[in-house]
Amino acid sequence: MLLSEFDFPFDPALVADRPVEPRDHARLLAVSRLSGACAHHRIADLPGLLRPGDLLVVNDTKVLPVRVSGRKRPGGGKVEVIFVQDVGDHTWEVLMKGGGKVGQVIDLDADAYCTVLETGPSKILVGMTTSKPIRALFETIGHMPLPPYIKRAPEQADLEWYQTCFAREEGSIAAPTAGLHFTEGLIADLGGRGIRIATVTLHVGPATFRPVKTPRIEDHDMLPERMEVSSGTAEKIMRTKAEGGRIVAVGTTVVRTLETASDEKGAIASYDGEATLYITPGYRFRMVDAMLTNFHLPRSTLLMLVSAFAGVEGLRGAYAEAIQARYRFYSYGDAMLIL
16 A cells, blocks of 8 residues: 555644643544444444453553753764663663764763664664663653653653553553543443453554655554463453454554464464564454554554554545544544444
Protein backbone atom coordinates (compact mmCIF):
# COMPACT_ATOMS: atom_id res chain seq x y z
CA MET A 1 0.00 0.00 0.00
CA LEU A 2 1.06 3.58 -0.56
CA LEU A 3 2.04 5.74 2.40
CA SER A 4 -0.20 8.50 1.07
CA GLU A 5 -3.24 6.28 1.78
CA PHE A 6 -2.70 6.91 5.50
CA ASP A 7 -3.27 10.66 5.38
CA PHE A 8 -6.45 12.25 6.72
CA PRO A 9 -7.70 15.86 6.83
CA PHE A 10 -7.11 17.25 10.28
CA ASP A 11 -7.42 20.39 12.38
CA PRO A 12 -4.27 20.88 14.54
CA ALA A 13 -6.45 22.56 17.16
CA LEU A 14 -7.69 19.05 18.08
CA VAL A 15 -4.28 18.03 19.47
CA ALA A 16 -4.63 17.72 23.25
CA ASP A 17 -1.76 19.12 25.31
CA ARG A 18 -3.26 18.10 28.66
CA PRO A 19 -5.42 15.15 29.71
CA VAL A 20 -9.05 15.31 30.77
CA GLU A 21 -9.51 15.15 34.52
CA PRO A 22 -10.59 12.73 35.83
CA ARG A 23 -9.03 10.44 33.26
CA ASP A 24 -12.07 8.25 32.73
CA HIS A 25 -14.13 11.27 31.61
CA ALA A 26 -12.37 11.34 28.25
CA ARG A 27 -14.64 10.68 25.28
CA LEU A 28 -14.84 7.22 23.73
CA LEU A 29 -15.89 6.42 20.17
CA ALA A 30 -17.16 2.84 19.93
CA VAL A 31 -16.66 1.42 16.44
CA SER A 32 -18.02 -1.82 14.96
CA ARG A 33 -15.48 -3.82 12.91
CA LEU A 34 -18.32 -5.41 10.95
CA SER A 35 -20.45 -2.41 10.03
CA GLY A 36 -18.27 0.60 10.78
CA ALA A 37 -21.10 2.06 12.86
CA CYS A 38 -19.98 4.56 15.51
CA ALA A 39 -21.46 5.45 18.90
CA HIS A 40 -20.36 8.18 21.30
CA HIS A 41 -19.55 7.40 24.94
CA ARG A 42 -17.16 8.22 27.79
CA ILE A 43 -14.32 6.01 29.00
CA ALA A 44 -16.32 5.50 32.22
CA ASP A 45 -18.91 3.65 30.10
CA LEU A 46 -16.39 0.92 29.25
CA PRO A 47 -17.73 -1.68 31.74
CA GLY A 48 -21.13 -1.56 30.02
CA LEU A 49 -19.61 -1.87 26.54
CA LEU A 50 -17.72 -5.06 27.35
CA ARG A 51 -19.02 -8.45 28.49
CA PRO A 52 -18.53 -10.38 31.73
CA GLY A 53 -15.71 -12.82 31.07
CA ASP A 54 -13.75 -10.47 28.79
CA LEU A 55 -10.08 -9.94 29.61
CA LEU A 56 -8.49 -6.52 29.30
CA VAL A 57 -4.75 -6.75 28.66
CA VAL A 58 -2.73 -3.66 29.61
CA ASN A 59 0.90 -2.62 29.26
CA ASP A 60 2.64 -2.16 32.64
CA THR A 61 5.71 -0.36 31.30
CA LYS A 62 6.84 2.73 33.22
CA VAL A 63 8.17 5.97 31.75
CA LEU A 64 11.14 7.62 33.45
CA PRO A 65 11.96 11.34 33.14
CA VAL A 66 14.70 10.61 30.59
CA ARG A 67 14.54 13.86 28.61
CA VAL A 68 17.65 15.80 29.66
CA SER A 69 18.99 19.14 28.42
CA GLY A 70 22.75 19.57 28.03
CA ARG A 71 25.44 21.86 26.66
CA LYS A 72 28.20 21.06 24.20
CA ARG A 73 31.76 21.32 25.41
CA PRO A 74 33.25 23.73 24.44
CA GLY A 75 30.93 26.42 23.12
CA GLY A 76 27.82 25.74 25.16
CA GLY A 77 25.47 24.86 22.29
CA LYS A 78 22.19 23.44 23.59
CA VAL A 79 21.50 19.72 23.17
CA GLU A 80 18.46 17.66 24.12
CA VAL A 81 19.03 13.99 24.93
CA ILE A 82 16.42 11.27 25.46
CA PHE A 83 17.95 8.19 27.06
CA VAL A 84 16.40 5.14 25.39
CA GLN A 85 18.11 2.16 26.99
CA ASP A 86 21.19 1.08 28.89
CA VAL A 87 23.25 -1.22 26.64
CA GLY A 88 25.92 -1.95 29.25
CA ASP A 89 29.37 -0.70 30.25
CA HIS A 90 28.08 2.82 30.98
CA THR A 91 26.82 3.10 27.40
CA TRP A 92 23.32 4.28 26.46
CA GLU A 93 21.32 4.32 23.26
CA VAL A 94 19.83 7.80 22.96
CA LEU A 95 17.82 10.10 20.77
CA MET A 96 19.50 13.47 20.36
CA LYS A 97 18.55 16.88 19.05
CA GLY A 98 21.35 19.35 18.37
CA GLY A 99 24.09 16.79 19.06
CA GLY A 100 27.47 16.51 17.47
CA LYS A 101 29.91 14.11 15.89
CA VAL A 102 31.65 11.16 17.50
CA GLY A 103 33.80 12.47 20.33
CA GLN A 104 31.52 15.39 21.22
CA VAL A 105 31.27 15.88 24.98
CA ILE A 106 27.93 17.09 26.37
CA ASP A 107 27.66 18.45 29.90
CA LEU A 108 24.38 17.42 31.59
CA ASP A 109 24.98 18.93 35.02
CA ALA A 110 27.89 19.59 37.37
CA ASP A 111 28.22 15.90 38.15
CA ALA A 112 27.52 14.28 34.79
CA TYR A 113 28.44 14.39 31.12
CA CYS A 114 28.18 12.09 28.13
CA THR A 115 30.42 11.51 25.14
CA VAL A 116 29.09 10.62 21.67
CA LEU A 117 30.49 7.18 20.76
CA GLU A 118 28.54 6.26 17.64
CA THR A 119 26.08 7.91 15.29
CA GLY A 120 23.96 6.30 12.61
CA PRO A 121 20.58 6.44 10.87
CA SER A 122 18.90 4.22 13.46
CA LYS A 123 21.05 4.50 16.58
CA ILE A 124 23.16 6.95 18.59
CA LEU A 125 25.33 5.69 21.44
CA VAL A 126 26.85 7.78 24.21
CA GLY A 127 29.18 6.93 27.07
CA MET A 128 28.02 8.21 30.47
CA THR A 129 30.29 9.69 33.13
CA THR A 130 28.49 10.55 36.35
CA SER A 131 29.20 10.62 40.07
CA LYS A 132 25.62 9.58 40.93
CA PRO A 133 23.39 6.67 39.85
CA ILE A 134 21.77 7.32 36.47
CA ARG A 135 18.27 6.91 37.94
CA ALA A 136 19.04 9.63 40.50
CA LEU A 137 20.33 11.83 37.68
CA PHE A 138 17.05 11.46 35.76
CA GLU A 139 15.01 12.29 38.85
CA THR A 140 17.15 15.36 39.54
CA ILE A 141 17.45 16.96 36.09
CA GLY A 142 15.21 14.93 33.76
CA HIS A 143 11.78 15.69 32.33
CA MET A 144 9.08 13.42 30.96
CA PRO A 145 9.70 12.78 27.24
CA LEU A 146 6.48 14.29 25.91
CA PRO A 147 5.86 13.83 22.17
CA PRO A 148 7.01 16.70 19.89
CA TYR A 149 3.44 17.59 18.87
CA ILE A 150 2.86 18.78 22.45
CA LYS A 151 4.39 22.21 22.00
CA ARG A 152 4.54 23.31 25.64
CA ALA A 153 7.43 22.50 27.97
CA PRO A 154 7.01 19.54 30.34
CA GLU A 155 5.48 20.43 33.70
CA GLN A 156 5.65 18.84 37.13
CA ALA A 157 2.11 17.50 36.59
CA ASP A 158 3.30 15.47 33.58
CA LEU A 159 5.12 13.14 35.98
CA GLU A 160 1.63 11.91 36.93
CA TRP A 161 -0.31 12.69 33.76
CA TYR A 162 2.09 10.84 31.45
CA GLN A 163 2.04 7.60 33.46
CA THR A 164 -0.61 4.90 33.57
CA CYS A 165 -1.91 3.54 36.86
CA PHE A 166 -0.55 0.13 35.75
CA ALA A 167 3.07 1.36 35.41
CA ARG A 168 5.48 -1.02 37.15
CA GLU A 169 8.35 -2.02 34.83
CA GLU A 170 10.77 0.82 34.02
CA GLY A 171 11.99 1.16 30.46
CA SER A 172 9.79 3.25 28.12
CA ILE A 173 10.48 6.58 26.48
CA ALA A 174 6.74 7.11 25.93
CA ALA A 175 3.57 6.14 27.73
CA PRO A 176 1.25 3.44 26.36
CA THR A 177 -1.39 6.10 25.98
CA ALA A 178 -4.57 4.01 25.82
CA GLY A 179 -3.80 3.02 29.41
CA LEU A 180 -3.75 6.65 30.54
CA HIS A 181 -7.56 6.69 30.65
CA PHE A 182 -7.89 4.21 33.53
CA THR A 183 -8.61 5.12 37.15
CA GLU A 184 -8.88 2.96 40.25
CA GLY A 185 -12.63 3.56 40.22
CA LEU A 186 -12.95 2.35 36.63
CA ILE A 187 -10.87 -0.73 37.40
CA ALA A 188 -13.19 -1.52 40.33
CA ASP A 189 -16.25 -1.10 38.09
CA LEU A 190 -14.78 -3.45 35.51
CA GLY A 191 -14.06 -6.06 38.17
CA GLY A 192 -17.59 -5.72 39.51
CA ARG A 193 -18.95 -6.72 36.11
CA GLY A 194 -16.69 -9.76 35.84
CA ILE A 195 -14.18 -8.16 33.46
CA ARG A 196 -10.64 -9.09 34.42
CA ILE A 197 -7.30 -7.40 33.76
CA ALA A 198 -3.93 -8.93 32.88
CA THR A 199 -0.59 -7.25 32.20
CA VAL A 200 2.16 -7.55 29.61
CA THR A 201 5.25 -5.41 29.13
CA LEU A 202 6.42 -3.66 26.01
CA HIS A 203 8.97 -0.91 26.52
CA VAL A 204 8.09 1.78 24.00
CA GLY A 205 11.18 2.80 22.07
CA PRO A 206 12.08 4.61 18.84
CA ALA A 207 10.39 1.95 16.70
CA THR A 208 6.94 3.17 17.70
CA PHE A 209 7.62 6.74 16.54
CA ARG A 210 10.11 6.27 13.73
CA PRO A 211 8.62 8.00 10.67
CA VAL A 212 7.69 5.92 7.65
CA LYS A 213 9.58 7.50 4.75
CA THR A 214 9.24 4.84 2.07
CA PRO A 215 6.53 5.43 -0.58
CA ARG A 216 5.33 1.84 -0.06
CA ILE A 217 4.62 1.02 3.57
CA GLU A 218 5.82 -2.58 3.10
CA ASP A 219 9.36 -1.26 2.57
CA HIS A 220 9.56 0.34 6.03
CA ASP A 221 11.99 -1.30 8.47
CA MET A 222 10.35 -1.83 11.87
CA LEU A 223 12.90 -1.72 14.70
CA PRO A 224 12.61 -4.13 17.65
CA GLU A 225 11.24 -3.24 21.09
CA ARG A 226 11.70 -5.20 24.31
CA MET A 227 8.67 -7.15 25.50
CA GLU A 228 7.59 -9.79 27.97
CA VAL A 229 4.51 -11.95 28.51
CA SER A 230 4.48 -13.80 31.83
CA SER A 231 3.28 -17.38 32.19
CA GLY A 232 0.48 -16.12 34.44
CA THR A 233 -0.81 -13.72 31.79
CA ALA A 234 -0.55 -16.39 29.11
CA GLU A 235 -2.63 -18.73 31.27
CA LYS A 236 -5.29 -16.06 31.87
CA ILE A 237 -5.52 -15.41 28.14
CA MET A 238 -5.89 -19.08 27.21
CA ARG A 239 -8.46 -19.62 29.96
CA THR A 240 -10.46 -16.61 28.76
CA LYS A 241 -10.41 -17.94 25.19
CA ALA A 242 -11.51 -21.39 26.35
CA GLU A 243 -14.42 -19.88 28.31
CA GLY A 244 -15.64 -17.80 25.36
CA GLY A 245 -14.40 -14.41 26.59
CA ARG A 246 -12.75 -11.80 24.40
CA ILE A 247 -9.18 -10.54 24.58
CA VAL A 248 -9.37 -6.74 24.64
CA ALA A 249 -6.00 -5.11 23.98
CA VAL A 250 -5.51 -1.74 25.66
CA GLY A 251 -3.35 0.04 23.11
CA THR A 252 -1.29 -0.75 20.05
CA THR A 253 1.68 -1.83 22.19
CA VAL A 254 -0.43 -4.61 23.70
CA VAL A 255 -1.65 -5.67 20.25
CA ARG A 256 1.92 -5.92 19.01
CA THR A 257 2.97 -7.83 22.12
CA LEU A 258 0.15 -10.39 22.00
CA GLU A 259 0.41 -10.96 18.27
CA THR A 260 4.19 -11.42 18.55
CA ALA A 261 3.88 -13.97 21.36
CA SER A 262 1.01 -16.02 19.85
CA ASP A 263 1.29 -18.80 17.30
CA GLU A 264 -0.63 -19.61 14.12
CA LYS A 265 -3.16 -21.68 16.09
CA GLY A 266 -4.06 -18.77 18.38
CA ALA A 267 -2.18 -20.09 21.41
CA ILE A 268 0.14 -18.04 23.60
CA ALA A 269 2.86 -18.91 26.08
CA SER A 270 5.35 -16.95 28.16
CA TYR A 271 7.70 -14.84 26.05
CA ASP A 272 10.74 -12.73 26.92
CA GLY A 273 12.45 -11.10 23.98
CA GLU A 274 11.85 -8.56 21.25
CA ALA A 275 8.80 -7.46 19.32
CA THR A 276 9.72 -7.12 15.67
CA LEU A 277 6.25 -7.59 14.17
CA TYR A 278 5.13 -4.88 11.74
CA ILE A 279 1.34 -4.99 11.43
CA THR A 280 -0.21 -3.45 8.32
CA PRO A 281 -3.54 -3.94 6.50
CA GLY A 282 -3.90 -7.54 5.38
CA TYR A 283 -2.46 -8.97 8.59
CA ARG A 284 -4.51 -11.82 10.07
CA PHE A 285 -4.98 -11.31 13.80
CA ARG A 286 -4.48 -14.43 15.89
CA MET A 287 -5.09 -13.29 19.45
CA VAL A 288 -6.75 -9.87 19.79
CA ASP A 289 -10.56 -9.68 19.61
CA ALA A 290 -11.10 -5.99 20.46
CA MET A 291 -8.95 -2.92 20.94
CA LEU A 292 -9.00 0.29 22.96
CA THR A 293 -6.73 2.89 21.37
CA ASN A 294 -6.13 6.63 21.13
CA PHE A 295 -6.23 8.55 17.85
CA HIS A 296 -2.89 8.45 16.03
CA LEU A 297 -0.75 10.55 13.72
CA PRO A 298 -1.22 10.24 9.96
CA ARG A 299 1.35 8.09 8.14
CA SER A 300 2.40 6.39 11.39
CA THR A 301 2.91 2.67 12.00
CA LEU A 302 0.34 2.99 14.80
CA LEU A 303 -2.32 4.17 12.36
CA MET A 304 -1.41 1.30 10.04
CA LEU A 305 -1.82 -1.23 12.85
CA VAL A 306 -5.25 0.12 13.79
CA SER A 307 -6.22 0.20 10.11
CA ALA A 308 -5.31 -3.47 9.88
CA PHE A 309 -7.63 -4.24 12.79
CA ALA A 310 -10.60 -2.01 11.95
CA GLY A 311 -10.26 -2.08 8.17
CA VAL A 312 -8.87 0.83 6.17
CA GLU A 313 -12.25 2.21 5.13
CA GLY A 314 -13.81 1.59 8.53
CA LEU A 315 -11.04 3.50 10.24
CA ARG A 316 -11.27 6.39 7.79
CA GLY A 317 -14.95 6.66 8.59
CA ALA A 318 -14.29 6.55 12.33
CA TYR A 319 -11.64 9.27 12.11
CA ALA A 320 -13.94 11.44 10.01
CA GLU A 321 -16.63 10.99 12.68
CA ALA A 322 -14.20 11.87 15.47
CA ILE A 323 -12.92 14.97 13.68
CA GLN A 324 -16.46 16.13 12.94
CA ALA A 325 -17.38 15.66 16.61
CA ARG A 326 -14.23 17.49 17.78
CA TYR A 327 -12.63 14.60 19.64
CA ARG A 328 -9.24 15.36 21.19
CA PHE A 329 -6.32 13.65 19.45
CA TYR A 330 -3.03 11.91 20.27
CA SER A 331 -1.37 11.04 23.59
CA TYR A 332 -3.47 13.19 25.95
CA GLY A 333 -6.58 12.91 23.81
CA ASP A 334 -9.72 10.77 23.63
CA ALA A 335 -10.01 7.14 22.61
CA MET A 336 -11.84 4.66 20.43
CA LEU A 337 -13.03 1.14 21.23
CA ILE A 338 -13.04 -1.19 18.22
CA LEU A 339 -15.33 -4.20 18.75
